[in-house]
Amino acid sequence: MTRIAVIGLGSMGFGMARQVLGAGHVTHGFDINPDAESRFRDEGGAEGALPEIAQTLDIVGLVVLNAEQTETVLFGPDGIVGQMRKGAVIVASATVAPDFAREMARRCDEAGVLYLDAPVSGGVVGASSGTLSVMAAGRAEAFEAARPYLDAVAKRVFDLGAESGAGSAMKAVNQLLAGVNLAVMTEAITFGMTQGVSPEKFMEIIPQCAGTSWMLEDRVPQIVNGDYTAKSMINIWPKDLGIVMDIARSAGFSAPITAATLQQFLAAAGIGLGHEDDAALAKLYARNVGLTLPGEG
Numbered sequence: 001m002t003r004i005a006v007i008g009l010g011s012m013g014f015g016m017a018r019q020v021l022g023a024g025h026v027t028h029g030f031d032i033n034p035d036a037e038s039r040f041r042d043e044g045g046a047e048g049a050l051p052e053i054a055q056t057l058d059i060v061g062l063v064v065l066n067a068e069q070t071e072t073v074l075f076g077p078d079g080i081v082g083q084m085r086k087g088a089v090i091v092a093s094a095t096v097a098p099d100f101a102r103e104m105a106r107r108c109d110e111a112g113v114l115y116l117d118a119p120v121s122g123g124v125v126g127a128s129s130g131t132l133s134v135m136a137a138g139r140a141e142a143f144e145a146a147r148p149y150l151d152a153v154a155k156r157v158f159d160l161g162a163e164s165g166a167g168s169a170m171k172a173v174n175q176l177l178a179g180v181n182l183a184v185m186t187e188a189i190t191f192g193m194t195q196g197v198s199p200e201k202f203m204e205i206i207p208q209c210a211g212t213s214w215m216l217e218d219r220v221p222q223i224v225n226g227d228y229t230a231k232s233m234i235n236i237w238p239k240d241l242g243i244v245m246d247i248a249r250s251a252g253f254s255a256p257i258t259a260a261t262l263q264q265f266l267a268a269a270g271i272g273l274g275h276e277d278d279a280a281l282a283k284l285y286a287r288n289v290g291l292t293l294p295g296e297g
Helices: 011-022 034-042 050-056 067-075 098-110 123-129 140-153 166-194 199-208 214-225 236-250 256-273 278-289
Strands: 003-007 026-030 059-062 089-092 114-117 132-136 154-159
Touching: 003 011, 003 050, 011 026, 011 034, 011 059, 011 123, 011 140, 026 034, 026 050, 059 067, 059 140, 067 098, 089 098, 089 140, 098 114, 098 166, 114 140, 114 166, 123 132, 132 140, 132 166, 140 154, 166 199, 166 214, 166 236, 166 256, 166 278, 199 214, 214 278, 236 256, 256 278
Parallel strands: 003 026, 003 059, 059 089, 089 114, 132 154
Antiparallel strands: none
């Protein structure tokens, strides 16, 4: 029986851990929030502190926020890589720079632990339904070792080759598109309001027209319902689009639309929206022109 730990039980990681557990694997869940750990154990998650069970694990799914957390979990003072058996695999899903993914893979390889550079797309719905898209890169042995985990959490696994970093590069491309789509959607819905187009009418018509996008169809209902409970926070985008801009600079590539989008998310965070759902970017546009969004009075 495969023994798996999911580290990071946030909005994405909790749903992924549930899918792994539902697939019949011995599944541990760990998070800096002890309430999340308790909730997962209440649903059938395996008992045991991470240092006690690390040697028994076949797979560790890493669903943390960023590169700093990734490195801390893997190689920090209580780093798990030094506690894992040789041949076990790390499946790393945080959005990070390709060079960072390559460095993590190199250090894991030195320790005899396999590493799969495997960022994901599909949002909270995909995580909770096991229908994520995984953009993965790593050695064939890493893909094979990670297969039980990937089968549980993903509908599609894209094999981007043997060199770690390729998965993170593809995720950067995806985040560029997703962030720009999100920003332009909030701009469009509030622009429509200035012309008498209600958010409800926007939601009825635009998804049937050429201007639609996955981000639009996923986020507009939150604006219409006035519900900005965080599934993907505003604060995530300065980090992700910052990675895109760093990669662009290193490649000598101009990314003006990404740069403008990044500034909008920074402005939204600056007025206190950072911990709200990223659909709350619409509030920035609305406040600038004196509009009242649904649920705001």
